[in-house]
Structure formats: C-alpha cells, structure tokens
Amino acid sequence: MWLKLPALLSLGLRWGLRAAPQRWQPPLSIPRRKLSAGMEEEAKRKAGYMAVDNHVQDNQTLGIGSGSTIVYAVDRIAKRVQEENLKLVCVPTSFQARQLILQHQLTLSDLDRHPELDVAIDGADEVDSDLNLIKGGGGCLTQEKIVAACAKEFIVVADYRKDSKSLGEKWKKGVPIEVIPMAYVPVTKAIAAKFGGAAELRMAVNKAGPVVTDNGNFILDWKFDNISDWKNVNIDIKMIPGVVETGLFIGMAERVYFGLEDGSVCFRDRCSH
Ligand code: 5RP
Numbered sequence: 347m348w349l350k351l352p353a354l355l356s357l358g359l360r361w362g363l364r365a366a367p368q369r370w371q372p373p374l375s376i377p378r379r380k381l382s383a384g385m386e387e388e389a390k391r392k393a394g395y396m397a398v399d400n401h402v403q404d405n406q407t408l409g410i411g412s413g414s415t416i417v418y419a420v421d422r423i424a425k426r427v428q429e430e431n432l433k434l435v436c437v438p439t440s441f442q443a444r445q446l447i448l449q450h451q452l453t454l455s456d457l458d459r460h461p462e463l464d465v466a467i468d469g470a471d472e473v474d475s476d477l478n479l480i481k482g483g484g485g486c487l488t489q490e491k492i493v494a495a496c497a498k499e500f501i502v503v504a505d506y507r508k509d510s511k512s513l514g515e516k517w518k519k520g521v522p523i524e525v526i527p528m529a530y531v532p533v534t535k536a537i538a539a540k541f542g543g544a545a546e547l548r549m550a551v552n553k554a555g556p557v558v559t560d561n562g563n564f565i566l567d568w569k570f571d572n573i574s575d576w577k578n579v580n581i582d583i584k585m586i587p588g589v590v591e592t593g594l595f596i597g598m599a600e601r602v603y604f605g606l607e608d609g610s611v612c613f614r615d616r617c618s619h
Pocket of ligand 1: 411412413414415416468469470471480481482483484485486487490
C-alpha cells in the first residue's frame with residue numbers, strides 16, 4: 347500500500363523521525379521561562395518525595411503544610427498509603443491542606459484529637475543558613491506554625507530558589523505578619539517605628555480589598571532593612587498588640603530538603619548550638 351507524502355510526513359513526526367537529535371534546539375521552541383518553570387516543578391517534586399520517603403512511617407500522625415511544594419509530598423504520601431497500606435493520620439495547616447488531604451483520601455484529623463504529631467512537612471519561602479525560615483507567602487503562617495510546633499520533627503521541602511545565606515537575600519516580598527483586622531494600621535506604624543522598613547497590607551487578587559486569612563485576619567508584608575537578630579525581632583513583633591503571628595520560623599526546622607536544578611536533592615540539618 348502506497349502512502350501519500352503528507353501521510354508519510356505525519357507518520358514520521360509521530361515516530362520521532364522529524365529531525366536528527368543534533369538539530370533539536372530547545373531554546374528556540376521552548377521559551378527559557380517554561381524550561382526553568384519545568385525545572386522548578388521537578389525540583390519541588392523531588393524534594394517532596396525524598397522528605398516523605400525519609401521521614402514518613404507506618405502509624406504516624408503527620409502535619410500537612412500548605413503551598414505548591416507540599417502538593418508533591420502529599421501525592422507521595424497517598425501513593426505510599428496505597429502501596430504499603432500505611433496507617434497515617436493527617437492534620438492540615440490550612441483550608442488548602444485540608445482539601446489536599448481529602449482529595450487524596452487520606453485520614454483527616456485535627457489538633458483536638460491529635461495534639462502531638464510525629465512529623466510536620468511544609469514548604470517555605472526562604473531558608474537561611476541556620477534553617478530559619480520566612481513562611482506565609484500563601485497566607486497560612488499561623489496554622490502552619492501551630493502545627494509545626496506540635497510536631498516532634500519539622501521537615502521543610504523547597505526548591506533551589508529558596509536557599510539563601512540570610513533572610514531577605516532571595517525572598518523580596520517581605521515577612522508576612524498576620525494581624526487582627528482592626529489593628530492593621532497601628533501594627534503597621536509600630537513595626538516601621540521599631541524596626542524600620544515598611545509593612546504593607548496584602549491585597550487580594552480577583553477580590554476587592556485585602557487578603558483575608560483562613561482565620562479571618564489580615565496579612566501585612568513587612569519589607570525590612572538590615573535585620574540580623576531574627577530571634578529577638580520575632581519576639582518583639584509578636585509583643586505588638588494585634589499581631590497574631592509572624593512568618594518567621596526561628597529554630598523550628600530540623601531539616602530542609604532542597605530540590606536542585608540538576609535534578610538531585612540535597613538536605614541541610616539544623617546545627618544544635
Ligand atoms: C504558605 C507557605 C508556603 O509553605 C510557602 O509560601 C511556600 O510555598 P510554595 O511551596 O508554593 O513555594 O508558607 O503560607
């Protein structure tokens with residue numbers, strides 16, 4: 347049977363006969379932006395998978411973080427539950443985390459029933475060399491901190507863009523601070539007066555007005571200058587009336603898994619001082 351030229355060409359395309367390998371030029375056909383987005387997702391996936399494989403065991407209670415990286419960790423948890431018949435109980439850190447747990451048909455619980463967790467796994471916006479974190483890019487910092495504080499082990503999953511020497515080097519959006527709505531102006535002023543920089547009310551996208559957290563509060567994003575004593579700054583901010591919680595997670599993470607650009611994963615442990 348003879349095939350016409352267009353049919354032959356289309357078969358050739360489907361069988362990968364279009365071009366010799368050396369003629370394939372990814373930057374021409376795939377924008378750089380897309381290539382790096384693909385690399386970032388792969389880095390997140392690998393970090394999430396490795397954290398779950400190294401820290402999750404049968405009969406554990408887990409804290410489930412929020413954000414885009416944790417989605418990969420939850421995928422892996424669900425797969426292991428199916429394959430290994432693990433008995434796990436999951437406590438969410440946000441509405442998003444609750445949905446993730448339910449969508450993956452994992453066992454949902456809360457801190458009333460499980461106030462002590464074996465492991466909490468969560469993402470971060472930035473990680474410094476001492477494993478201090480900025481969190482709350484997704485606005486879930488308060489519940490994330492409560493859940494992390496209830497866990498024997500707090501494990502963070504991130505991609506290479508989050509790894510920095512000192513906070514603020516990579517994450518430019520500021521430290522998220524959850525505040526009671528009526529206090530957002532006095533808190534904004536108090537932060538600028540005590541520590542400098544500027545705290546701005548986080549505005550919603552696709553909704554008029556500010557972001558409202560899962561707890562019914564507002565978020566300030568504090569763009570700071572020249573801060574190094576994060577432990578005391580965190581304590582001092584928390585003392586301002588109206589502040590619910592800060593996105594500074596100081597001395598909480600035991601280990602951070604970073605997915606790297608080359609497809610490998612490395613981890614960093616907290617030094618015990
Ligand atoms: C949400 C968080 C997230 O864990 C943090 O923003 C990281 O998110 P992603 O994994 O999407 O980069 O703190 O409040």
